[in-house]
Each structure stands twice: as C-alpha cells, then as structure tokens.
Amino acid sequence: MDYKKPALGASAGRRVKTLKGESLGAVQEVCIERARLLTESYKATESEPMILRRAKALYRVLEKMSIFVRKEGLLVGNQAGRLRAAPIYPEYTIGWIVEEIDELEKRPGDRFVVAPEVKEELLDICGWWKQRTVHERCLKTLPDEVKRAYDIGVLSARGNMTSGDGHIILDFPKVLQVGVGGIIDEARNASDALDMTVGDSVHKKEVLESVVTAYGGVLFFIKRYMELAGRLCETENEERREGELGMIRDTCRALLDGPPRSFREAVQLVWFMHLISQIESNGHSMSLGRFDQYMYRFYKRDREKGVLTDEDVVELLACLWIELFGVIKIRPWSHTRFSGGGPTYQNLTLGGVTQEGEDAVNELTLLCLDSVSLTGLPQPNVSARVSPKNPRAYVQKCVETIKLGFGMPAMHNDELMIPSLLNRGVSLEDANNYAIVGCIEPIIPGKHGYRAAGMSFTNFPKVLELALNDGKDPRTGIRLHRGTGDLSTFESFDEVMSAFKDQMAYYVNLRIRGEHVIDRAIECLVPDPFCTGLVFDCIGRGKTPKEGGALYDMVTGPETGVTNAGNALAAIKKLVFDERLITGGKLLKALETDFEGADGEQVRQMCLNRAPKFGNDDEYVDGITSETYMVFIRELEKYKNARYGRGPLGCISYPCTATISGNVPSGFVVGATPDGRKSGEPLAEGCSPYRGTDLLGPTAVIKSVSRMPNILITGGNLLNQKISPSALASEEGMGKLEDLIRTFFDLKGWHVQFNIVSTETLKEAQKKPELYKDLVVRVAGYSALFTMLEPATQDDIIARTVHTLS
C-alpha cells in the first residue's frame, strides 16, 4: 500500500467549508412533516396488520416529505423538510412533547424552534396518539415491581420505551451487491414461495410484503431526487454546478436501475439506506459498519480505471460526514441536558482484520481518517480496530488524528473482541468481521438484531446502597427486597458481599423482566419493515428482527458506576474490617448525612485517602472491583432475551460499560458512597477510574483495567484517558502513545479513547478545580497535578501548551 495524503484543491476545500458552515449555522427546528404524514397513513389503515401499516406509513413519508438539494452538495437525501430540522416520531411517545413543547426554544442548549402553526398541528397529532404509543403500552404492561425499581433509579429503561431501538448495522454489502430492486425481488420471491396452508405463513407474508412496500418507497424517494436534480440542472447557469447536478441526477437514475457501479454511486446508496433507516425509526446509534471494507472494491475499480482521484474520495467522504452530522434527534430535556450537542452515535468502523483474519487496512481506511480530520465534526463516531497485523502507518495515522483533539478515533482491540465474540458462539468469520455500534459495542454487521446495545442501565452504587440499608432505598423509602441487615450489623466483609449479591440477584431479575415487557411492546407496535429488509436472515425467516429474524441476537445494557462500587466495597473492607479505623455504624451514619459536619468530612477524607482506588494498579481494590462486576455477570448469565427459541443464535445479555453520559444522571439518585463520593455526584464514566482518583498515570490505569474480566464484557469496556498535547508534540511522543495503546491491547484491554487536554480545559480547570482533580500536566522531566499548582505556575503551563500546539 503506497498511501499519500491527498491535498485538497481550492474548490473542494471551499465546498467542504461551505457545507460545514451551513450545517453548523442552521437553526435547529422541529419538522412536522413526518408526524403528519405518518399519522395520516395510520388513520387510513387502522384495520390492517401493524407491519403493513408501518410500511405504508414509511412509503407515504418518502413519497410526500419535502426534499431539497443543497447548494454545493454532492450527495442528496434529507431527513426532514429543512437542514438540521428534527422530525417527530409520535408512535414511541408523546408525553414529553406535549409537556415540553413551549420550552424547546428556551432550553439553555440544543434549542429547537417550533413555529406556532407547527405547535398547533403537533399538539393535535399528539391528541390522536394518546393511548396508542409504545410508552403507554409499556406503562400498562410493566409489572409494578419493575416500575418501582425504575423509580428508585437502580434500573433505568426510559429510552427503551420512548424511542426506537437503533443500535444496529444494516447489511450494506448486500444492498451494494443487489441494489434496492434486488431486496424487493428477494422479499417478493420469498413471499411467493410460502406455503400458505402451514404455520404462521400469513404473518410471514405480511412481513415480506411490508418489505416490498417499504423498498418501493425507497425507489420512489430516489426517483424524486433524480427528478429534482434534473430540474435544477436544466435551470443552472454555472457550468461547474450544472455538471454536478447532472451527476447527481445520473447517480440516482443508476440506483433506480440496479446496484451501484461506481464509488460515487455506492456512497450515495449507503447514504440513502442509512438515512432512510433513521426516517423509519428514531433509535440512535445507527451505524455504518465496516465502510472501508465494503466500499473498497468500488474505490479500487474506479482508481484503476482512472475515473476517481484520492482527492475526489476525500471530498465525497467529507460531504458524507457532513450529511451524517445533519441527522438530528430531538429528545426530552431530561435526556438532552446530559448529552449536549445531540450525539447520534453513528459509528464508522475502520481497520482490523478481514473475515479471513488478514490485515484489513487499505487506502480507503486512511482516506476515511484523513477526511474525518478534515471535517472535524462530532459525527461519525470513528472506531479504529487494531490488530497486530495492521501496519504502523495506520496506527500512527490514528495517533495523528487523536492529536487533533476531537477524541477520535476510539481504539479497539481485535485480539480481545474477536475471542470474546467467539466465546458467545459467533463464528470465526463473523467475529473477525465485527463492527462497532454506538460507542464501543461490537456487533456482527448486517446479521445482528436490534438494540444490540443500550438496554436497561443498571446502577451499581445504587445496588450497593440498597445492600447497605437492608434493601431500603434511603431516597424514596421504597423497599422491594428485604436484605439481611445493614452496614451497622454486618460482622464481616463476606456478609457485606453476600448482601450485595442478594440485592444484585433480585434487581437483575427485575431488569430482565422489564426488558421482556418492553421488547414485546416494541415488537407489536413498531415493527420496522425497511430495517427488516437489510438484516440477515429476516427475509429468509419472514420475521422482523424483533421477532427473531436476525442470525445473531445478543443484547447489552450499560452498567454504571462499576468502579465506584468497587472502590466503595474496598473502602468498607479496608477501613471497617481490615484496619478497623471506623465502625460500620459510624460509616453508615456519615453516608446518611452526606458526610455532614466536621466529623463527617473527616470520614469522607478517610474514605477518599486511606482506602485504595481503582486505577492505581493496586491488586486489593482492582480485585474487589473485578469481583463486583463478576457478581453481576454471574446473575446476568442466567437469563435469555425475548427472542430465545425463535431463531437467532445467542439470545443472551452480556455486560457493557458504555455509559455514555448516563453516569451523570445515574449519580443523582445515589446517596453518599463509601468511596468518598458525595450524594448526587456523578458516577465514574465507563470503566474509567473515578475522577481524580487515579494518581499514577496511564500505565497504572491500564494495569487496573486489565484486571477486569474483559473477555466476558462482550458489550464493551469503556476507558477514557486524558493526555496533554505536549506528550504528542514530537514524533517520538506519538510513537510512545502508540506503544501505550499497543501495550494496553497486549494486556487485553478492550477500548481506549484519548482526550487531548486543551488550553480551554486548563483554563476551565483553573476556575473549577474540584472537577479536574485528576488532571496531570507534564513538562520536560517533570509532572504535576494541575490543580495543586499555584495560579502563576498554571499560567506558565497554559502558555506552554499553546506553544506546543501551535
């Protein structure tokens, strides 16, 4: 592979700048069109089977919604009537829309404009949806016990009841192979072949016909863009743009006729498919899979024919990433406030090994990285798979991208993920082919069912709090499962651990019961025919993914605060039982009062400083943290998900620490904890050490994380690390970061992502030192905790950081 970073010409640079500026500058607004068209269709089809109603509704949206071609765009396909407008999906929930509609414009962040006539119509539409949404079905069918567990905050599944499943990767290679028409033919043939006198053929036929209808809508949608581009082309005065519009028109025409023949057509088709999946449903984490693999044959063919340059590729990819950024999801404020910037977690997976286990890095892999560096937008969420077989040039390109400071790519370890998937029964070929969905969760692209990640949140410190209080929640007073005593009565650490196990067993059971009910509601009320057409083997089985149509169906939901719970248990063991520095009763009292008063503060300081913390390469606390997670894992392994026995392989749940920003709200409901964390403070992020408690640098953190049961955490184990720009200033420094990553992977670490500590961060840390206790700054031959330095010294470091980056 002879790769040279392409220089972008002036016109391409201008285009990228214009499109990016337009997308960033657009005012976010609510778009009524989808809700209107969907509801009209639903009203007209009330007597029909749900899956057909959904197909017809999607068809109608694709047929009637406003479409446009961006002034300088090379790709077409818009999610809503205007740029960065958010469609509404009333079939999942309407409650928060009705409640928050007047507030949407007044939010401190992620504001949405709602025109008065839109507001009126939307409220009217919501009126029709009353008693018809997934959320209301769930609230009616969930057992009381489960709902009360949600109230306590020990479990959380709100997102699952109020939006689509998402967390899936369509079978892009297939649609690139057979084209849209090929999917229709396949569904039609399967439908025709059904013996209508046996089994549930009637339902299968409904599913298959719904696929035919949905993809008919897709063709209609593409045809509309072809016509629009054609009309614009005719009236365009500028020759350059006329040519581009003609190309868009011809690209759409080619996609109507059959599978794509060129790289450009293939990119357009991938975008249409990815976009439509997000018009069909509003689940987030819809991901692109292994783009650098399935697009490579198009790239190579066009390059060999001499009809495509690397510069064209970077320009086109930049356009695609800007379109991805344009996918908007409007969410309730309770969710939005903790996920600023409206993340959509559209993951792009690069590198790693091929299905056959060989080095998969190619020119397109590097072009993807260079194009992402060029746009520097929060989407796509880039994941770099790393295998020992990958060339150094690739990993160094990743480090170069990391150095730019937007947190990408996240680095993933093939050598752990592949065996972990094998252990779950995935075939070697499919395990080699894994791709990341959402943040860090590996799934089998095109063959894995819905919501492979993002099931219920399980709040570990909350489970511990219940265990320390005889099963009673101090915040709400609810007691669902009586324990065996409280912290003042336990006589040994073993008794503490068994109380924790007991509560965990109870709540894992509730979690699974809740998930089965919610899955049932989604299966019945919001089947997705478009998605069904591009998940293997839904067409073969005549089933939606939710009914068991996928080859693999394994799910995971994040566990929050695992390291807090580990630290807390280690503190109890060390302070109460090993060293007897404090009695259980006194510690419990301090927790109840949130470490109030001078005595309370002394207890807190003791908890913070005299008990070891995860992230410092300390076997004592690392061992307890690992065991804390194992308590949960052993319980979770006892259950199957709602598709068990209905076709897919697996049908299990496995652990995952992709907490996204859920660690913040999860902390709200948890009182003071024995790790010294105060009531309501955030929990640790992923499996990262709790903020400010890892004091020995990244190698110690890596050693601690490597002690977790990583191979069993098939849903992904998330580590965020901060790094100072000076560490990456020289080529030597960049090489050392690669060595750090590679060693982490040698030690069977799962995932790591680096945030470069910017000047802004340092300035912020000066203002709010309590939030940046763990910030280590490094200068020649010397390192220090930033917040412990005096202001003048901090200023010196800030000045130096600016120098290093410039």
Added chain:
Amino acid sequence: MKATDTKAVIGRVFEIERYAINDGPGIRTLIFLKGCGLACVWCSNPESQSSHPQLVHYVKKCLRCEACVSICERDALSLESGGIVIRRDRCDGCGACVSVCNTGALVLLGKSMTPEEAFSEVLKDEPFYRRSGGGVTFSGGEPLMQGEFVLRVAKLCKKHYIHTAIETCGFASWETFERLLPAIDLFLYDLKEMDPERHNEYTGVDNDLILENFERLAGTGKEIIVRVPVIPGHNDRDENFEMIIDFIRRHVPGCRVDLLPYHRLGKPKYDRLGMPYIPDSTDPPSPSRMESLKKEFAQAGFQVSIGG
C-alpha cells in the same frame, strides 16, 4: 553469594513516577532519589537536595483538625492562622503525623526502600518497557550519591532484561561510575556551565570533577545523552554553550543533546519545604531562543531535542 550482597542497602526514594516519556527511550519509570551534592539555584526538585526525609504540608487539603499536632512527640507542629507550621529543627521525619492525617495534607518525602521493593515498583510496567524499548531511569537528586542502591536495583533490572538509565550531574567519584558501568545502559549527563567560577556560584561546587568524569565515561564507549539546562540570567550565554559544544564534540561527537528550558514549576515546592526560592525573577527562555540554540547544536552535528 558474596558477602556484599547480603548487606542491607536502603535507598531513600522521594518519588516513583510511571509513564515518564522524556527521560530516555520508550516508556519509563523514574526513580527519584533523595540527596544531591549540588544545590543549583534553579533546581526544580528542591525536595531532592537533602538526603533526609522531609515533611511537607499542603495547606489546601488541611481541615485544621490538629490530629497531627496532638500526636507529634517532638512538638514540631502547630496550627497557626495560615495552617500547620512545621518546626524543621524539631521534626525528625518519624511520620507519625502522616499516619493520622485523613486528608493527605501532610506528606513525608523520602521513603526508605530496599532494592527489591524499588524493583517491584519498576517491574509493574514491564509490559510497557517491552513494547516501547523503555525501562528505568534513576534520577534525583544525584542518584550516584546512593550508588550502591542504584547498583542493586540496576542489577535486578538487567537480570530481567530491563533497560537502565541514570540521570546524573556527574558529581561523584570515578569509582562510583566504574562500579555502575556494567549495570547501566545509558547515561543522561547534565552539563550546565563550563566556567568553573560560575559553576561554583550557581551550583555550589567546581566543575572539574564533572568534566573529568565525562571524559572518562565517554572513553568507555557507553551511550551518553547530554542534557543542558537553559537558565536565563545564569548559564544562558552564547559563550557557555559554545564551550559546551566544543567540549562534547571532542568526546561524544554526534550524540543526542536535550536542551531543557528553565521552568518555574518547582516554586510551590520551595514554599512547602520552607526554603527560599532564589531565581524568582528569572523568566523561562523564549521559544525563539530555544529554537536558535537547537539550531546551533544541530549545526555542530548533534541530534537535538527541546525538553528531552
């Protein structure tokens, strides 16, 4: 087993820093040893100068509970309006106060360690050394003041195929150097000032022994990286650097040179140790000055980096 191997050797360590990336090849662990024969006015690690344990107090962390005051048998501590005051003439570094402090506001710098204990800390990052070609770097202070301890730890490292480096100002007997030669792979050798009088003024000692050791070390063929601090108002003079270039070109032509710009990060440490901070008015050298120095050294055939 030889008789010397059984003799108890205790090192006085004031910090072990992992993931050090600026003091030798690869990812390294730095062992900072207490005690130095020099007292450079610009020293950024003043806690390294004395070979005795030293108590420091972090005012920001203190809850003013006075647990430390009560437990001190030597009446070395008192609570004043500005926080705990340490009477250094009374403190013998026993550490009783540290053991009752919940907040970590009191820290005793200078831990006694056996070579095996220090080595077990080094070993923790072995996978990182293996991957990156890193290892251990002895620093200080002047590690040669604890030559026997360094030798023991370094021998353990070599037995485990771990790369060893030492950061030295060169102020030690040649015999100490000689004993270490088989166990140390790389010398990071400080050259600060060529003018003997000025050297004496800035560091408290003459530079003749330092330069002599350098010549002899170079003669052994051991790998040397020369480290030159750049301290405006002190050694930052063109003629000084010209002399340094001249000197090292004669002995280790083409070697690697790290130019270390002066920084003020040591200042708060002086305050905590109750020591006066002398170069208060000294500013760090400008980036352009560093670049022009880098150019000069590079033109003389050295591989130069700023900041190590």
